[in-house]
């Protein structure tokens with residue numbers, strides 16, 4: 074591999090970080106629907122292949138978003154084999170590009186590892202996958218690329234996600250989204266589950282990426298290649314589907330009512346429809362300094378300056 | 379502040395035409411001014427109210443006579459001319475008159491009953507405002523010329539605009555010091571004798587006092603006790619001359635003979651003291667060496683040459699104090715110019731200027747208490763800056779750690795609305811029950827992977843008709859407006875509308891706001907005038923409804939929803955006004971009905 078500085082990175086060279094949802098509970102539950110995991114993987118591998126073929130400097134990194142862990146599955150810049158279809162001596166399996174068997178091998182290892190980390194059955198419900206973790210890994214990778222020098226491919230993140238959002242990951246996911254916004258890395262999302270994802274919708278909205286929930290999952294490859302294959306530079310010239318916009322109105326933490334105006338905790342930004350003495354989210358106590366100042370004369374008095 | 383009760387009494391001559399004038403006393407208070415001659419038989423007594431005075435004129439400070447001319451309103455040049463004994467008296471009276479006239483120029487506006495009494499000045503101001511602001515002009519045309527509001531009603535809500543204009547014109551800026559340096563005042567020599575002439579104006583003297591505190595101090599000490607003012611300045615000029623010759627040795631010799639002259643020749647000791655105290659305030663940990671790379675003045679061929687001669691650093695320290703440094707002079711001059719003229723005394727009498735300057739200096743010194751605890755602060759800072767981090771105990775973070783009990787609350791607070799926007803009706807039923815065990819789930823996943831491994835990638839991943847379906851639906855979605863909105867964060871809904879529609883909407887919005895402002899401020903209705911005004915406003919507002927409807931219908935169907943979203947708040951605001959109007963009308967009718975029956 075030639076050193077990075079010697080490569081000629083033009084503004085249409087892409088670094089695509091793919092986040093694959095590998096939550097086993099999601100895939101078993103959705104296998105009855107139009108998209109099975111094996112179909113999904115073959116669509117994705119074809120998509121990866123087409124990105125690598127679009128520009129020989131393009132780079133693809135695949136990160137698996139598991140139920141218990143996340144991990145790098147593939148990095149085209151580290152891959153020793155070329156991505157051409159014909160090169161297929163490495164495995165005795167069916168005919169496919171060499172990089173595909175590499176991906177499948179790592180994916181198998183990853184799933185094994187993910188299973189070993191899982192302690193209990195998911196019980197009822199699909200459960201969420203670790204989106205916050207894989208987003209963070211993707212951003213770390215991008216940051217490392219940024220640090221290699223002024224010349225690097227234009228990074229973007231593409232989430233192929235199906236599991237429902239994990240509310241307990243809210244803070245971590247939002248932090249990742251804002252960090253992506255700060256480093257100007259668009260987060261594209263392609264939602265393959267039954268429901269929309271509020272996380273990904275916000276992520277794409279905030280970072281200026283594309284949010285898409287394909288209607289016909291059996292045509293996933295067509296969606297991927299039509300909407301998500303374009304490099305960032307060329308995106309300026311084409312019309313891509315964009316969501317209607319996010320309704321930023323919030324509902325109060327106390328009653329879940331949608332409110333236009335409310336009270337916000339100055340410490341943790343929790344939203345309430347009425348004033349509280351104490352924040353139920355972070356435990357901060359309000360309104361002491363002013364109302365009690367007159368009664369607690371012996372204690373901290375503001376010194377006349 | 380000149381309050382209404384204040385009076386000013388000054389000796390002055392009342393002049394009529396070119397006559398020498400009649401000596402007497404001029405008394406002024408907020409309402410009027412009166413002149414009574416010393417000799418009651420010599421001429422007329424005067425008693426004139428300020429509201430008959432239109433303007434005033436004065437002669438320039440330092441000109442032959444200190445005149446104040448109070449011009450009668452309306453007429454051309456006719457006025458009352460007073461000559462004062464000195465300019466400071468005149469200026470006190472001038473400032474007083476300015477204040478009095480300013481007060482009167484505002485009063486008639488309140489008293490005015492109709493637009494007929496509007497002064498031309500006021501009229502011009504309004505016209506100017508309208509010309510400067512095309513939106514205001516449009517509104518004025520629509521509402522005032524359209525007969526919905528009267529001229530006065532329209533401007534009543536814009537007093538600030540009118541006042542703002544007035545203030546800008548009336549207040550004058552104080553003149554600062556000249557930016558030319560005093561040292562630029564070159565002595566004049568006539569070719570034949572050795573005589574050298576310096577030209578010192580009061581202006582220059584003021585500047586010398588400000589820039590050279592030692593000279594200022596010496597002046598206060600010596601004049602007139604020790605020497606006359608003329609001698610003082612002669613000595614000063616002698617010293618300046620010596621400096622201009624750049625002969626430090628000669629200067630030192632002269633200074634040794636005349637200790638008064640030495641004050642001027644040596645470096646300004648007061649400034650030096652100030653400089654020392656300023657240096658003390660500099661952060662003691664400032665690393666000067668770190669900046670040395672930026673300093674190129676020590677390199678050859680850098681630095682300023684003064685009068686063509688380089689100031690070569692000599693080691694003769696004795697003479698150093700008789701040398702001047704251009705940098706220091708320049709800095710001092712710049713500081714004084716930037717500080718501006720702190721006193722407002724007429725630069726006539728040198729002694730008064732010197733004393734006034736001394737007074738302001740004292741006030742400044744008294745205010746500057748920083749010196750006292752300076753030393754302690756310095757020590758503290760040194761301690762803080764030089765502490766070695768490794769040797770310190772670990773410090774608690776200055777902020778309490780944020781402890782969020784359940785981050786899920788944030789998610790639920792936002793999720794509902796975010797998903798509603800996407801029209802995801804099926805969301806509620808979204809949680810698919812999944813009763814597979816961990817083992818089953820992972821096995822299934824692994825089987826899928828080995829499936830592809832054995833089968834390989836499908837030769838055709840996607841069927842042609844599926845691809846076509848996908849392309850079709852994507853193109854359809856993209857071309858519809860729903861997906862165009864929010865494409866660009868900066869783009870607003872207004873930008874998507876045709877410019878005509880947008881302008882119409884904005885115009886209606888401003889005029890509705892204006893009408894509503896007048897409408898709501900008319901309540902409670904306690905005069906007939908207000909009731910007529912409200913009726914007028916109501917009719918005007920009623921006329922807006924069909925216009926809004928018209929706009930809605932004029933746009934294309936895909937934009938209509940956006941336009942109606944924009945129009946809705948306008949309609950709501952109007953509806954609220956109408957509801958109030960009706961309720962109030964009924965109340966008033968009921969009241970008047972009761973009154974009638976009794």
Ligand SMILES: [Zn+2]
Nearest residue numbers: 325327328346
């Ligand atoms: Zn509530």
Ligand SMILES: [Zn+2]
Nearest residue numbers: 338341352355
């Ligand atoms: Zn809180």
